[in-house]
Amino acid sequence: MKFQQIDQYAARLRPDTRASVHSGSKAGHEKRTSVLFDHYIDPNRLRGIAGEIKQHVIENLDTYLPAVEAKLQSNGVQVHWAATAEAANEAVLAIMRARGAKRMVKAKTMVSEETELAHFLEKQGIECVETDLGEFIIQIDGDHPSHIVKPIIHKNRREIATSFEKHGLGAYNDDPETITRRARAHLRHKYLEADVGLTGANFVVAESGRLVLVTNEGNSRFCLAATKCHIAMVGIEKILPLDRDLGLLLNLLARSGTGQQLTVYTEFITGPKSATQPDGPEEMHVIFVDNGRTDVLASDCRDILRCIRCGACLNVCPVYRQAGGHAYRSVYPGPVGAVLSPLLAGKKFPELADLPKASSLCGACNEVCPVNIPIPDLLLRLREKGKKEGSEAAAAGTPPMGAWAVMATQPMAWKTALFGGKIMNILPTKYIPVPALQAWQAKRTLPAWRGGEFRSWMRDRASRGGSAKREE
Amino acid sequence: MLNHERLPITERRVQLMATCLCDAFYDDVAKATVEVLEHLGVSVEFPEGQTCCGQPAFNGGDWVASRKVVRHTLKTFSGNVPVVVPSGSCAAMLFHGAPLEFEKESDLAAVEALGRRTWELLDYIVNGLGVTTWPGRYEGRLAVHRSCHSRGTGTGDATVRLLGSIAGVTVAPFGEGEQCCGFGGTFSVSFPTISSAMGSLKLDHIRAVQPDALVSADISCLMHLSGLAEKEGKPVKVLHAVQVMRDALRNGGLL
Numbered sequence: 001m002k003f004q005q006i007d008q009y010a011a012r013l014r015p016d017t018r019a020s021v022h023s024g025s026k027a028g029h030e031k032r033t034s035v036l037f038d039h040y041i042d043p044n045r046l047r048g049i050a051g052e053i054k055q056h057v058i059e060n061l062d063t064y065l066p067a068v069e070a071k072l073q074s075n076g077v078q079v080h081w082a083a084t085a086e087a088a089n090e091a092v093l094a095i096m097r098a099r100g101a102k103r104m105v106k107a108k109t110m111v112s113e114e115t116e117l118a119h120f121l122e123k124q125g126i127e128c129v130e131t132d133l134g135e136f137i138i139q140i141d142g143d144h145p146s147h148i149v150k151p152i153i154h155k156n157r158r159e160i161a162t163s164f165e166k167h168g169l170g171a172y173n174d175d176p177e178t179i180t181r182r183a184r185a186h187l188r189h190k191y192l193e194a195d196v197g198l199t200g201a202n203f204v205v206a207e208s209g210r211l212v213l214v215t216n217e218g219n220s221r222f223c224l225a226a227t228k229c230h231i232a233m234v235g236i237e238k239i240l241p242l243d244r245d246l247g248l249l250l251n252l253l254a255r256s257g258t259g260q261q262l263t264v265y266t267e268f269i270t271g272p273k274s275a276t277q278p279d280g281p282e283e284m285h286v287i288f289v290d291n292g293r294t295d296v297l298a299s300d301c302r303d304i305l306r307c308i309r310c311g312a313c314l315n316v317c318p319v320y321r322q323a324g325g326h327a328y329r330s331v332y333p334g335p336v337g338a339v340l341s342p343l344l345a346g347k348k349f350p351e352l353a354d355l356p357k358a359s360s361l362c363g364a365c366n367e368v369c370p371v372n373i374p375i376p377d378l379l380l381r382l383r384e385k386g387k388k389e390g391s392e393a394a395a396a397g398t399p400p401m402g403a404w405a406v407m408a409t410q411p412m413a414w415k416t417a418l419f420g421g422k423i424m425n426i427l428p429t430k431y432i433p434v435p436a437l438q439a440w441q442a443k444r445t446l447p448a449w450r451g452g453e454f455r456s457w458m459r460d461r462a463s464r465g466g467s468a469k470r471e472e
Numbered sequence: 473m474l475n476h477e478r479l480p481i482t483e484r485r486v487q488l489m490a491t492c493l494c495d496a497f498y499d500d501v502a503k504a505t506v507e508v509l510e511h512l513g514v515s516v517e518f519p520e521g522q523t524c525c526g527q528p529a530f531n532g533g534d535w536v537a538s539r540k541v542v543r544h545t546l547k548t549f550s551g552n553v554p555v556v557v558p559s560g561s562c563a564a565m566l567f568h569g570a571p572l573e574f575e576k577e578s579d580l581a582a583v584e585a586l587g588r589r590t591w592e593l594l595d596y597i598v599n600g601l602g603v604t605t606w607p608g609r610y611e612g613r614l615a616v617h618r619s620c621h622s623r624g625t626g627t628g629d630a631t632v633r634l635l636g637s638i639a640g641v642t643v644a645p646f647g648e649g650e651q652c653c654g655f656g657g658t659f660s661v662s663f664p665t666i667s668s669a670m671g672s673l674k675l676d677h678i679r680a681v682q683p684d685a686l687v688s689a690d691i692s693c694l695m696h697l698s699g700l701a702e703k704e705g706k707p708v709k710v711l712h713a714v715q716v717m718r719d720a721l722r723n724g725g726l727l
Contacts, residue, residue, distance in 0.1 A: 002650050362656070380569075398533070401537040407523070408544065439662075443703060
């Protein structure tokens with residue numbers, strides 16, 4: 001029997017990688033829960049309100065996008081629109097070429113992972129340095145992030161020390177503080193040499209045109225302090241209506257993502273250097289990226305666009321903890337990725353249609369989501385889409401349901417099967433060629449078959465007048 | 473979820489949906505359900521035409537097949553009498569899953585109406601009938617697994633509350649209670665590695681508190697966990713909550 005790809009990946013995963021992912025995500029979830037429930041009487045109510053705000057935004061994007069463009073422009077920001085990943089990268093390149101820029105320092109942004117910006121720029125002969133420590137390690141290793149917030153959750157410090165040694169960042173030393181100091185010393189020069197700083201944005205406020213960035217390392221501040229040109233690459237769903245909405249969303253984002261009350265740095269950026277704002281880059285660009293989002297908006301899974309990329313659903317997810325982020329073969333792993341990645345894949349949906357299967361539908365993701373996305377319902381909708389589109393990836397290991405549906409709609413057939421199942425008590429089940437049964441038995445024993453026992457007990461009881469009964 | 477829109481119970485009369493797992497393996501759970509409900513003065517009807525709630529195909533993405541089975545269930549459980557199910561998962565299929573797959577169907581209203589009168593057994597007893605303590609006696613230290621399909625419903629608290637009220641019972645909380653046992657229906661056979669790893673973690677937490685039995689309102693989780701424990705060579709005794717309640721009545725001479 002063919003099993004699902006993510007299950008096979010989990011079976012091959014190195015035990016120390018699994019241990020890193022498991023302990024990192026478990027700790028993240030526990031911290032999140034204690035901080036949220038220590039500080040708020042009813043965090044679930046807050047999650048509901050935050051979800052309504054974001055849902056309102058995505059359902060009114062046609063109004064908010066022009067409004068935010070006008071506001072940004074009046075703040076002196078140049079606004080660009082990119083329908084695809086390629087267009088977004090080209091927009092970055094055009095801005096850099098116009099300035100004769102050769103070097104970029106960039107902060108962590110998931111949308112630039114979607115567009116594979118760093119690879120694109122390097123091919124164009126532009127140096128693009130990741131300045132978030134985790135992303136920097138990913139970059140020197142030629143690896144991929146395996147978590148939205150903690151990109152190197154799958155690595156331990158010994159692996160990082162080995163890779164620093166290999167890339168000329170000092171002799172082997174796996175002390176985390178030493179690793180950080182070395183990265184810092186290396187990156188300081190990169191900031192000073194760079195022409196352009198690129199960031200994402202956690203929120204863009206329609207009312208004020210304010211970009212909000214949250215980080216813990218201060219690297220995005222260095223990106224902006226050291227360069228003359230700031231480019232922000234932003235998914236079109238990142239808008240919030242009002243500045244006051246930030247009070248709720250920032251508090252939920254930090255608590256859900258890292259278990260902090262607020263991240264160490266929260267930057268509010270209202271435009272380039274001006275008379276009233278004497279510091280910062282002299283030129284500022286915002287590139288709004290669609291890259292499949294309007295298709296998601298048009299689908300019955302649009303709720304996923306509420307996502308604020310906190311990673312709480314990854315941390316709590318038992319499947320993510322076992323398989324790790326790379327198992328999802330896409331930029332966004334875990335429960336949110338299982339919904340978002342196949343949708344963003346567009347025509348390649350069937351290739352990633354197994355991702356929504358990678359869930360016991362336990363609902364823990366929905367329970368922790370700061371914007372209350374009904375992730376299990378969306379996974380179910382995508383399972384149906386995968387089935388309808390005949391995805392082989394999705395079908396692997398799923399028992400066929402045709403015969404079952406016939407029996408389950410015909411009571412006589414059902415009762416016969418209940419009786420017939422008794423063969424399992426006589427014949428060793430290893431001789432019964434049902435793949436699902438074999439897969440079950442490989443890991444677990446099966447209880448004795450007692451098909452029909454309850455029904456005859458119930459009939460006897462009814463004939464003795466013990467219970468009412470209704471015949472079909 | 474439609475379980476938040478239910479009408480108050482006016483009459484002690486229910487239709488029992490025994491579930492396919494009780495039909496095939498766990499007849500004692502269904503028997504205990506009947507005995508416990510009748511002890512509470514509830515008249516129990518058992519529609520003979522019942523089969524399955526439709527969940528396997530729903531979760532598997534085959535909504536065409538699933539809707540056929542739901543329509544059969546709709547026909548079998550006609551009328552206005554509350555439907556009681558000794559399984560959080562099958563109950564949730566009727567009040568949450570089925571309405572989702574019928575969103576664009578012309579008979580959505582009928583499916584929703586069935587959802588609004590469907591109760592998980594423990595939820596029905598505690599939040600429907602208002603029974604909050606359980607008589608009789610049961611000696612044992614019980615680890616109570618909160619099944620995932622009871623998230624957002626009254627079942628989890630109802631189970632702990634009722635079991636905890638039985639003379640002689642100690643409820644033993646264990647670590648990472650919010651984590652899934654790894655069953656997940658067809659997930660258990662299409663993701664056998666992850667499913668069993670999840671189950672083993674759950675069993676480690678349970679064994680750490682040394683319970684006399686592992687109890688839940690969902691026999692499907694227990695079938696997976698007990699099968700896994702037995703395969704590991706370290707069996708764990710499992711009971712549906714209603715079996716403990718029935719045994720408490722027997723031990724107290726009330727049945």
